[in-house]
Amino acid sequence: MIQLLFFLTVGGVLFVFLLLLARRGKAEGGAEALVNARQALLTLQTELLPAGLVGRIFAKDDLEFVDSEGSQEVRDLFLRERQKVALLWVERVKDEIRLLRYLHLGSARFYARLDLKTEVVLAADFGLLLISCKALELVFVMRGPFAAPRMVGTVANAAARVCDISQQSLAFLTTSDLNALGGTSGPGQVSA
Numbered sequence: 001m002i003q004l005l006f007f008l009t010v011g012g013v014l015f016v017f018l019l020l021l022a023r024r025g026k027a028e029g030g031a032e033a034l035v036n037a038r039q040a041l042l043t044l045q046t047e048l049l050p051a052g053l054v055g056r057i058f059a060k061d062d063l064e065f066v067d068s069e070g071s072q073e074v075r076d077l078f079l080r081e082r083q084k085v086a087l088l089w090v091e092r093v094k095d096e097i098r099l100l101r102y103l104h105l106g107s108a109r110f111y112a113r114l115d116l117k118t119e120v121v122l123a124a125d126f127g128l129l130l131i132s133c134k135a136l137e138l139v140f141v142m143r144g145p146f147a148a149p150r151m152v153g154t155v156a157n158a159a160a161r162v163c164d165i166s167q168q169s170l171a172f173l174t175t176s177d178l179n180a181l182g183g184t185s186g187p188g189q190v191s192a
Contacts, residue, residue, distance in 0.1 A: 034170070037103035040096040041166050048093050049159055057082075057089055058145065058152050079144055086145035087137060093159055094133040100166050101126045122165050125158045132158070 047053075066078045104122060132155045139148045 034103070036099050037166065038170055040099035041163055041170060044093070044096045044100075044159060044163050045167075048089065048096065049156055049163070051156075054089075054152065054156050057085055058149055060146055063146060082145045083140055086140050090133050090136045090140065090155075093155065094130065097126065097129050097133070097159060097162065100162060101130075103166070104169065118165060122162065125162045125165075129155060129158050129162065 062082070063075075063078065066075050104126070132151060136148060136151055136155060139151065
């Protein structure tokens with residue numbers, strides 16, 4: 001009976017150790033983290049941060065046009081819908097920034113040669129971005145989507161700086177490297 005308890009205990013300890021080892025291997029510099037970070041970078045640069053898109057979402061021109069038509073119902077509907085778009089934009093930016101932050105916290109130091117000054121600037125930008133995104137969400141909920149245009153600009157500029165640094169950190173990944181890591185094939189390639 002004592003031997004059975006001993007072996008069960010040893011087996012349980014080994015099982016927990018293997019689980020911890022498996023989680024650690026996935027968290028530190030895994031291919032999935034690199035692919036997710038690269039995708040987050042592309043999403044920020046091409047879908048969320050282009051100046052035309054940000055300017056259009058938060059421009060007051062549409063509101064002025066709706067106001068000129070004089071219908072309060074249409075104005076209220078417009079503001080509700082624009083608020084949803086603004087909140088969705090902030091949420092998406094925040095999610096993509098978190099993916100990049102995860103890369104830099106967990107594995108970028110293994111791949112990128114960032115100097116101390118750049119790492120400090122990057123850490124400050126990540127902090128500024130996450131706090132600013134939360135503040136923007138609160139402002140948009142309380143005062144509407146047009147309440148903080150300067151804060152929107154600050155978030156977009158800080159996110160662009162983070163993208164530039166992240167792009168340098170991920171420069172070693174080419175499209176063919178991403179296809180190999182992600183297990184997908186590009187045009188004319190066969191997946192192994």
